[in-house]
Amino acid sequence: MNGDLRSPLARARGLGSAKQGLHHWWAQRITALALIPLVVWFAVSLVLMSGADYGAVRAWIGSPVVMVLLILTIAVGLHHAQLGLQVVIEDYVHADGAKLALIVLCRFIAVLFGLAAIVAILSIGFGG
Amino acid sequence: MSVANRPVHRPLSPHLQVYRRQLTSVLSILHRATGIALAAGALYLAIWVVCAASSPATYAGFQSFNTSILGRLFLGGWLFSAFYHLSNGIRHLFWDAGYGFELKDAYRSGWIVVGVSAVATLASWIVGLR
Numbered sequence: 001m002n003g004d005l006r007s008p009l010a011r012a013r014g015l016g017s018a019k020q021g022l023h024h025w026w027a028q029r030i031t032a033l034a035l036i037p038l039v040v041w042f043a044v045s046l047v048l049m050s051g052a053d054y055g056a057v058r059a060w061i062g063s064p065v066v067m068v069l070l071i072l073t074i075a076v077g078l079h080h081a082q083l084g085l086q087v088v089i090e091d092y093v094h095a096d097g098a099k100l101a102l103i104v105l106c107r108f109i110a111v112l113f114g115l116a117a118i119v120a121i122l123s124i125g126f127g128g
Numbered sequence: 129m130s131v132a133n134r135p136v137h138r139p140l141s142p143h144l145q146v147y148r149r150q151l152t153s154v155l156s157i158l159h160r161a162t163g164i165a166l167a168a169g170a171l172y173l174a175i176w177v178v179c180a181a182s183s184p185a186t187y188a189g190f191q192s193f194n195t196s197i198l199g200r201l202f203l204g205g206w207l208f209s210a211f212y213h214l215s216n217g218i219r220h221l222f223w224d225a226g227y228g229f230e231l232k233d234a235y236r237s238g239w240i241v242v243g244v245s246a247v248a249t250l251a252s253w254i255v256g257l258r
Contacts, residue, residue, distance in 0.1 A: 009136070029224060032217050039214050043207060043252065050256040054187045057180050074173060081167035088160060109171070117174035120181035127181075 024083060031080035038073040062125040074117045082110040151238045159216045162209035169206045200257075207252050212245040 004011065049060060060066055085106045093099040147153065179190040193199045219237045222228050228237055 029221065032221060036214065036218065039210055043210050043248075046203075047207075047252040047256040054180070054184050054191075057187070061177060061180055070177070074170065074177075077166075077170045077173075081163075081170050084163045085167055088164065113171050113174040117177050120174075120177040123181050124177070 028083045034076050042073050067125045078110040078114045162213040165209045208249040211248040215241045215244045
C-alpha cells in the first residue's frame with residue numbers, strides 16, 4: 001500500500017506497469033535524434049539528384065558513404081515510423097484484436113520493406 | 129462481470145470539437161498527419177531502391193510516375209511532410225527536455241516551424257525543378 005498512488009480498484013484490476021513503459025518512448029526519441037541529420041542529408045540529396053538518370057542514381061546509391069547513410073536512413077526511419085504508427089493505432093483502435101493485428105502488421109511491413117531496401121542497396125553496391 | 133472487466137465511469141474532459149482551432153492544436157494534428165504520410169513515404173523510398181536494383185526498364189517505369197503531375201505532387205508532399213515533421217519534431221524534443229512550455233514560447237516556436245518548413249519546401253521545389 002505504501003507509496004502506491006493507484007486507487008484500490010485500479011490495483012485490483014491488475015493493469016499496472018509492465019515495467020517497459022519507458023522503452024517505447026525512449027526508442028522514439030533516440031531514433032528521432034538520429035533522423036535529424038539523416039533526413040536533412042537525404043532531402044538535400046534527393047533535391048540535388050532530381051532529374052538524374054538510371055546510371056547516375058545507381059552510381060550514387062552504390063558509393064560506400066551513401067550506402068551506409070541510406071541504409072541507416074531507411075532502417076532508422078522505418079523503426080521510428082513503426083513506433084509512431086503504434087501510438088496512433090493505440091489511440092484510435094480500441095478493439096483489442098484489431099489493435100494487436102494492426103500493430104503486428106505495421107511491424108511486418110516495416111521489416112519486409114526495410115530488408116528489401118537493404119538487400120537492394122547492397123546488391124547495387126557490391127553486385128554491379 | 130468480473131471486477132477486472134467492470135467499466136470505470138470517470139468524468140470525461142471536453143472533446144476535440146468543443147475547442148476553437150488554434151495554432152498549437154493545428155500543428156499538433158499536422159505532426160501526426162505528416163508522420164503517417166512519411167511512414168508511407170518510407171515504403172516508397174524502399175520501392176525506389178528496389179527498382180534501382182532491378183532493371184533499367186523497371187526504373188524507367190518508376191521514374192515515369194515520379195515525373196507525372198501526380199508524382200510531382202506526391203514528392204512535393206513528401207518533402208513538405210519531411211521538413212515539417214523534422215522541424216516540429218525538434219520542437220517536441222525541446223519540450224521533452226523541459227524547454228519552451230510557456231504559451232508565448234509555444235506560439236513563437238510554432239510560427240518558426242511553419243516558416244522553416246514553408247521556406248525549405250519552396251526552396252527544394254525551386255532547386256529540384258530547375
